[in-house]
Amino acid sequence: MSHSTFNRRWAGIILEALTRHGVRHICIAPGSRSAPLTLEAAAHATLICHTHFDERGLGHLALGLAKALRQPVAVIVTSGTAVANLYPAIIEARLTGERLVILTADRPPELIDCGANQAIAQPGLFAGQVAAACNLPRPTPDIPARWLVSAVDALLDEHRWGAVHLNCPFAEPLYGGDPDAFRDWHDALGDWWHSDQPWLSTPARLAIPVQPEWPILRQKRGVAIAGKITPEEGIALAAWASALGWPLLADVQSQCGQPLASAEVWLRHPETHEILSAAEVVVQFGSHLTSKQLSRWLAGIHPDAFWLIESMPGRRDPAHHRGVRIAADILPWLAAHPAVAPASELTGNSALTPHLRQDAGSSLMPDLRHDTDLLTSRRPWYSGLNARVTQTRENLHRALDHFGEAQLAYRLPALLPEKGSLFLGNSLTIRLVDALAQLPAGYPVFANRGASGIDGLIATAAGVQRGSGKPLLAVVGDLSALYDINSLALLRQGSAPLVLIVVNNNGGQIFSMLPTPKAGRERFFSLPQQVNFSGAAALFGLACYQPGSWSALLAAVDKGWQSGAALIELRVEEQAAAQFLADAGKDTR
Template structure:
């Protein structure tokens, strides 16, 4: 096996292996050659070559999203690591562990006019949970300078002793920083950045490791909650007749079934879930906007809870945020080991424990459920909304709304659904997704950039077939995502092409003007057929219900290539259909 000759590179690769970082995403470059040599020559690592660093970072995000383990990104110096930034911000707010290993030049070569040199230290600012510059190895050179005194042997011994002492300190520092970074990525569930200086020559290799890292043992932190705080929660819970549980982004099967049943069996509890919550029960309330969008002031007052309990990641629904900000609960508790967002401006408790651990301590001491008709009355509303939605679908023309209904009802079971941002995830929220389908979306920063790359990364490590639903702008924006050799044959993309940013037609503003079409909706005449030809996808298109239905019958059959279905919808009526929907279901 070959190793880079540079000790620092050997250290980085060895400690990534010790921390069981398996997936390594490499973008081409010269300064990162020592790391590329180290990772690609060790069969322990699964290495991927992604040219576009922005795509590479979201690709890594998709893998980490699925495995819930740190994934490493390796890039050269200069602008390369700046292209990681959108995915780093997404990982920070979505609490996904990424490890950026950016190669750099030695300090004396920065800001002297060389190409691809920028100030790389702490470049991600507050969007990483740990950042450090590692130290450059000392040169293996003991030549005496002309003015050194003799005897030569004695001077050489002194110089060697000084060299070994300094190098030992450097090695100790680098190992400590590496361990801290890799620990932080895992325990804090976020991105970390290690900036790694390398001096030339960069490509020399050796057959044996020249360094031996010290064994490392992580200090395990005890999970616990203050007894007085827990008792206060139980007392408050017992007395409240209206409890609203709002669940954000969750990994599938992450909440134990017994706690799901405890929440479902309490008549004073309503559980609002989103498609990205991956949490299912017949008495829960998916489709939040469908429930609350048509409400009047009296309706909001009757829904206003005494307590809001939240867990999971960020919430898609703007309507539920607006509701809880205006009709605030007396208490808002958030359960998460790391973060708590004061989304509704009334956060009273951040319970820094895992939700399952909290529920195990909490429900074992909840002795009774207070009498309440809170859930029962709103189950009636839910039933009515679903009935009216079904009726509405029978009245509308071919549009985004009817297309999402057709697509979501024909997804393979079981499977994985990745959804692009903007209108795609908002339409998806309005429909019930079968419990065997796991749903994911980049809701950390909620940007349209990188959704395709994330979906492909996720598909590679998932044991289920993956469908990615996206809007046209998001898809074309991230078209370099298709430029890799790892896309599974059962990967499916559905592009909803309404010739622009359809979500802007839903928002307030003057529509159907040249200014709006050009600068807001961003009208275009592009289609995905030539991209599919270039990147090896089978291409299908539909512009009416009959063609869409025909293609969906065979779209998920396994072939030798991944497939893309582009659905063209009429941009001028989509907003009217959606806005009229909320009026209709009242």
């Protein structure tokens, strides 16, 4: 029975090491083989434990937590197919950068490939979808504790994006034992137990790459593109672009206020392309653009300079422009590349010394107060574009007077909770909001736009709400909700109100916008299910509302905030919104 105690000692060092790298939240699925990890996590003074019976949902819960917290989040599952169910969340994390630490319990080597129960080949299971992996040996006191802690530190320090996989074999017994056994092995780490630092540290590289040609390029006609960035980055970028006199074409995930909203609509007009064709410089911040029209415009341009700035490394430009790929945090990069010449440059001092200030959130922000010229924006070179954008927004306002999915997207800002967050589902949902809404600057917007799957959306939203601790409005489609129906159980355990709007247009209506054969569209693509979500809400003890008008929707959302967790089913015309989006912009004069 002392072996079960050593399993706990081994697991305890793993979890303590994780806390030194910022892990505070851990998501746990039930399982016996993972008991040493689970019991240690439950006993740890600083770890916050979350549970879910569905491992696929659990992985997305962790993903949502990591999005909101901007910290690594750990996941514990037992052996076998429980491990494989984490794959979709791991894939999403690889593409969008959230840090997940996957702890998979495993059978010891002698129980693999011999017909033992719940035993599969787990090392290397996630292949290239994880940033790194470590297959630990069976726990034994013959291996010093310092090897184990340094192995965990090395795994987390060397890979700062996406998920890492730590496979942890445990031999039985898994429960009980002498709590005082193997204390010398445990105590060999000395005062590390009383510190808050890793055993093995790799100092972060903090230098911000400064482009020496920037003082020349900022005087040219430029366009700024905002993809998936943070609220702080969105606000700073909007001020930077305005000061430059550059148009800012912004994604729904940019959180910059979308000063030229509805690009998906107005970019369909040749005259907007003609105006923007004068651009000599394009600087893009963040990636994973939602708008097809914006992506097509980007793919068709050949500016003198194209820069893409994002903290994640690697290629992030699907159009493969000739240009400069800059891996850097956006706020300090903006500070190092001011919109106008700083005082030090004008007086002959180094042009490479940015003015920085410490923001209230401990972020580096451009200090606009140092440059009085920044208080007044330059006259924009794209003035003809403003009239087209204004006309587009006015036409949308007149056209969207019919209650339905498109009107919901256009009027979505009216439903947002104060000091809250928004989570948008994939497929038609996020495309409509990107095309029709103008969201408030700095308002947190979350989505799974890496692989853009419909799996785990409710669980991800639940994770975002728990991580932020703020009221959350989530909007998903009916097939997405059905795909993650188990995760409605997570909504009952939130720390703040969560209202989930399920837009029931009876299937995947985005396929009606694509050249799918009409004869087989329903059977093989849109798959209408003819479901009513009131039963699902009742199954999980959630308040449910089914409004049929805009005023009724407003009232239902208000009741949802009061109830703590609610599902609002919006039953709409099946193809109306998809058709509206397909037709939008054909004639906005």
